[in-house]
Amino acid sequence: MTDAAPRRGRGRPTRTQTQAAPATRDRILAAAREEFSERGYEKTSVRGIAKSAGVDSALVHHYFGTKEQVFEAAIEVAFAPALDAPEKIVEGPLDGVGERLTRFVLGIWENPTSRTPLLAIVRSAVNNDTAAAVFRRLVAAQLLRRIAGRLDVPDAELRAELAAAQLVGVAMLRHVIKVEPLASADLERIVAGVAPVVQGHLTNP
Amino acid sequence: MTDAAPRRGRGRPTRTQTQAAPATRDRILAAAREEFSERGYEKTSVRGIAKSAGVDSALVHHYFGTKEQVFEAAIEVAFAPALDAPEKIVEGPLDGVGERLTRFVLGIWENPTSRTPLLAIVRSAVNNDTAAAVFRRLVAAQLLRRIAGRLDVPDAELRAELAAAQLVGVAMLRHVIKVEPLASADLERIVAGVAPVVQGHLTNP
Known part of the structure; x- marks a missing residue:
């Protein structure tokens, strides 16, 4: 994907960022589903999901919590x-x-x-x-x-x-x-x- | 295991070696079963099986052939x-x-x-x-x-x-x-x- 969302640097995302971006949340979920499908649970990392979605890992944690919770959501x-x-x-x-x-x-x-x-x-x-x-x-x-x-x-x-x-x-x-x-x-x-x-x-x- | 069989160096085992050692064959099988159980098929290697059985990889290949064939035998x-x-x-x-x-x-x-x-x-x-x-x-x-x-x-x-x-x-x-x-x-x-x-x-x- 080339239309990556603008990155706002590391750390907890701002309120504006999380409110503004249901599309980002969906993109993370799609990336998570793809990563888990390809690699299985054990070999998938939150970092890999974040990278594939074009966002910072912190944003993945912010939306979903732990890797287990990302898996469950996916x-x-x-x-x-x-x-x-x-x-x-x-x-x-x-x-x-x-x-x-x-x-x-x-x-x-x-x-x-x-x-x-x-x-x-x-x-x-x-x-x-x-x-x-x-x-x-x-x-x-x-x-x-x-x-x-x-x-x-x-x-x-x-x-x-x-x-x-x-x-x-x-x-x-x-x-x-x-x-x-x-x-x-x-x-x-x-x-x-x-x-x-x-x-x-x-x-x- | 400390009672490893005497190693005869690399390469195809001699006739004497293969005739003499049904116990070695069994030990390789036991090691294979354990390795496949612990690591699963993909992560198991013939080399790892050989190491765990205390023999040379060539002996594993000699008795069983490919990794798939070792798996089948195990x-x-x-x-x-x-x-x-x-x-x-x-x-x-x-x-x-x-x-x-x-x-x-x-x-x-x-x-x-x-x-x-x-x-x-x-x-x-x-x-x-x-x-x-x-x-x-x-x-x-x-x-x-x-x-x-x-x-x-x-x-x-x-x-x-x-x-x-x-x-x-x-x-x-x-x-x-x-x-x-x-x-x-x-x-x-x-x-x-x-x-x-x-x-x-x-x-x-």
Whole structure:
């Protein structure tokens, strides 16, 4: 990027600077997402993010805090559609919730644009406990617990996690490990095999 | 290690040396497993393995070939019980195959001794395409295909992979990401939720 914001020197940014620049904040977030995607959590530094965004490190700290907090903010954006999804997924008739959740999760993985940041998050979470904690907070607390909250079964949270496990496993074997025939299988064939399982975990008595 | 084998200088080892030393081969394998576990595939070098085993790099190459081949040999040992398992798992009555496979796979993950190398393999496979290829060859080709070969359903390989996906997902969320309540749930509760799913993938008409 050549249109870097004017640098105001080191140290804490002035009030004017922080108020003036939602665009700067977004640029830092985009740079963070790219750095975390390319390097993973451990090898990414706040300094590297700042450099790539064309700002001072202090500005990154000012907007987001620690590296863990930058990571959380960066992946929160990637997860934004997922965090809006539980309502849509559980709103309809309960006997279609398995298929809706399956299509939603596998759909995110089918789309290369959403797959890339997701893959970065998974790689980071598998390799680093801090990144795993962020993943837990976002996915487990926000997504799964909101689904579980609408179920009327005992063990609702555990059930939502077993359902999620089926989908996580499919994503891993299809998109990360790329095991055949699953990696090349038609999505509809997979949905046909997996949606009833997800449904069963969520609603079977 | 202080009991390093006598070094015979650089270059291709002599015939006597290679015949004489199954113990050396085992020591190299143990060192390889440890290095790959600690550092992951990318950061591990043949040189580091040789150093840790107290031998020359040339000896590592002589016994195993490339780094990829050392990795394959190292994880093949870790997978040895799994590679003997398909017979036991599919030998019994077919209506118990889901529970036997579930108990077998989740059992490997419950045991810290077998979990550590497995975790290293998963981390390596998630981060590196070469390691993923090794994982595919061992797990998919040897384990899953042998199970699929005994099933009498269409799409047997895909079904075995969807069943495996349920178990992979449980292992990921329970032991890698450590999502609660799944991470602390009683194993029997998980088996009760998951075995029928695995059974269904494998044998449902």
